[in-house]
Amino acid sequence: MRVTLGLLTIVAGPVFADPFMISADRVLGVYRAEEYGDNDWNGDGYTDLAVIAISQSGDAVDLYLATSDPKTAALRVTDVAYGLLPYDPDRIGQVIYDIGPGHEIYEPLISYSAKDGGSMHVSVNARETGSGVLSVSSYGPRQDDGTATVICEFTFVDIYGLEELPDAVVRGPDGVETRFAPGPEPILAQWRYTDLPSVCLP
Amino acid sequence: MTRRAGRLCSAAAVVAVFAPGQLVADGIDDQLTFHVTDLVAGATGFDWNGDDVADRLVLARNQAGDAVDLFLYLSNARGDAFGTLDIFPAILPAAPLTDGSFHSISHAIVSDGEPLSPTLNAYGGDVFVAVALALTDQGWQPETLRSYYSGQGTANSITCYLDYRTGRAQLERPRRDAQPIEIGPVPELAPYWWQTALPPQCLR
Numbered sequence A: 001m002r003v004t005l006g007l008l009t010i011v012a013g014p015v016f017a018d019p020f021m022i023s024a025d026r027v028l029g030v031y032r033a034e035e036y037g038d039n040d041w042n043g044d045g046y047t048d049l050a051v052i053a054i055s056q057s058g059d060a061v062d063l064y065l066a067t068s069d070p071k072t073a074a075l076r077v078t079d080v081a082y083g084l085l086p087y088d089p090d091r092i093g094q095v096i097y098d099i100g101p102g103h104e105i106y107e108p109l110i111s112y113s114a115k116d117g118g119s120m121h122v123s124v125n126a127r128e129t130g131s132g133v134l135s136v137s138s139y140g141p142r143q144d145d146g147t148a149t150v151i152c153e154f155t156f157v158d159i160y161g162l163e164e165l166p167d168a169v170v171r172g173p174d175g176v177e178t179r180f181a182p183g184p185e186p187i188l189a190q191w192r193y194t195d196l197p198s199v200c201l202p
Numbered sequence B: 001m002t003r004r005a006g007r008l009c010s011a012a013a014v015v016a017v018f019a020p021g022q023l024v025a026d027g028i029d030d031q032l033t034f035h036v037t038d039l040v041a042g043a044t045g046f047d048w049n050g051d052d053v054a055d056r057l058v059l060a061r062n063q064a065g066d067a068v069d070l071f072l073y074l075s076n077a078r079g080d081a082f083g084t085l086d087i088f089p090a091i092l093p094a095a096p097l098t099d100g101s102f103h104s105i106s107h108a109i110v111s112d113g114e115p116l117s118p119t120l121n122a123y124g125g126d127v128f129v130a131v132a133l134a135l136t137d138q139g140w141q142p143e144t145l146r147s148y149y150s151g152q153g154t155a156n157s158i159t160c161y162l163d164y165r166t167g168r169a170q171l172e173r174p175r176r177d178a179q180p181i182e183i184g185p186v187p188e189l190a191p192y193w194w195q196t197a198l199p200p201q202c203l204r
Helices: A002-015 B011-015
Strands: A021-023 A027-031 A049-054 A060-068 A075-086 A095-102 A107-114 A119-125 A132-139 A151-155 A167-171 A177-180 B022-025 B033-035 B039-046 B055-061 B067-075 B082-093 B102-109 B116-124 B127-136 B139-149 B158-163 B168-172
Touching (some): A060 A107, A075 A107, A095 A119, A095 B039, B039 B116, B055 B102, B082 B116, B082 B139
Parallel strands (some): A027 A095
Antiparallel strands (some): A027 A049, A049 A060, A151 A167, A167 A177, B022 B082, B039 B055, B055 B067, B102 B116, B127 B139, B139 B158, B158 B168
C-alpha cells in the first residue's frame, strides 16, 4: 500500500505541479510595496502583486499578476503574460530589468535598460480579469549625440484623456518616422514583445 | 557547510536545514522554488560585491507566515552569469496580510567608491523593522537596525536605532530624552535574529 501511494505520488507530482511555483534564480523583480503608491488594482484596500521572471525557455521575461482576496487579503494569480521582454543571458551585467509603478495610477511598468542606452518598457493595465497592455516603447542604442538610433512608441489606451491618443510612432535608423493608429488595447496574456515591428526589436 | 540545493524542493523546506547565510548554490541552474504569491520584494540593478555587475535580491514570505526569507544572488567574477546564492531564513518579521504587512528594499550609498548597501524594510501591524546589510570579509552582516513601534498610538511610539559600525544604540520616545541602550557584538543573521538583537522594549 505504502509503495503504491509512493508511486502515485511520483507519477501524480508533475501532473498536479503548481504552474505558479517559481525558482529563486528566475525572479528579476517584485512590485508590491505600498510605498510605491496605491498598487491596489481590485480596490479592496490590500496591495496586489506583480512579478517578473525569466521564462522557462530562458530567452524572455514573463509577468505574473496576482490580486488580493477582499476578505482574507490572500493573493491569487489572475494573469500570466509570457514573453513581455526579451532576455539574453549573455548580456547579464549589460542589461538591468525592473518592475515598478508607471504613470499616475501605479499600474505595473516592466522595463529593461542596457548600458548602451537601449531600453524597452511595457506598461500594463492590470485588472482582476483580462488585463491589457497600456503602452509599449522601445529605444535603440544611444548615439554620440545622445539620441536613440531607433524610437518606437505605442500608446494603446488614452489613460490621461488627452484625446490625441492612441498613437504609434516608429522612427528607424534611417531617420524616417512613421505615425499610425496602433489598434485596440492588446490582451496582456496574448501579447509578446516579438509582436513589435522588427525595427523595434533589440 | 556548503551544500547544493535539491531540485524542486520548496524554499522553506530547504532553508530550514541551513544555518544563516550558507552558500547553497554555485550557478543559475540551481533550483529553489516557491509560489509566486509568496514573493514580497525584489531588487536588481545594484552592485553589492563591487564587480560592476548587477546583483539580485529576493524576499519571500516563509511557510509559517511570520517572517520573510532573503535570497541573495551575487554576480560571478566574469559577469556573464549569476554566481553564489546566500539564503537567510527569517531575516525580518512578517505580519498577517490583513494587517497591511508589506516589505520593501531600499539602498544607501555607503561612501564614494564603495558598493551600495541594501536596506530591508518590514512593515506590518504596528511594528516597522529595517536592517541595512553590509558585505564584509565574514559575509553579510547587519550594519544598522531600526525599529518603530506604535502599538499605543503615535504619542507613545518607541523608536530604536542600533548602529553596529559605531557601537552606539538608543531608544527614543516622544517628549523624552533619548535613552542609550546596550549594544552587543555584531549579531549573526540567524533566523529571527532581530528578536534578540533588539531590546524587548523596542518591540512590545
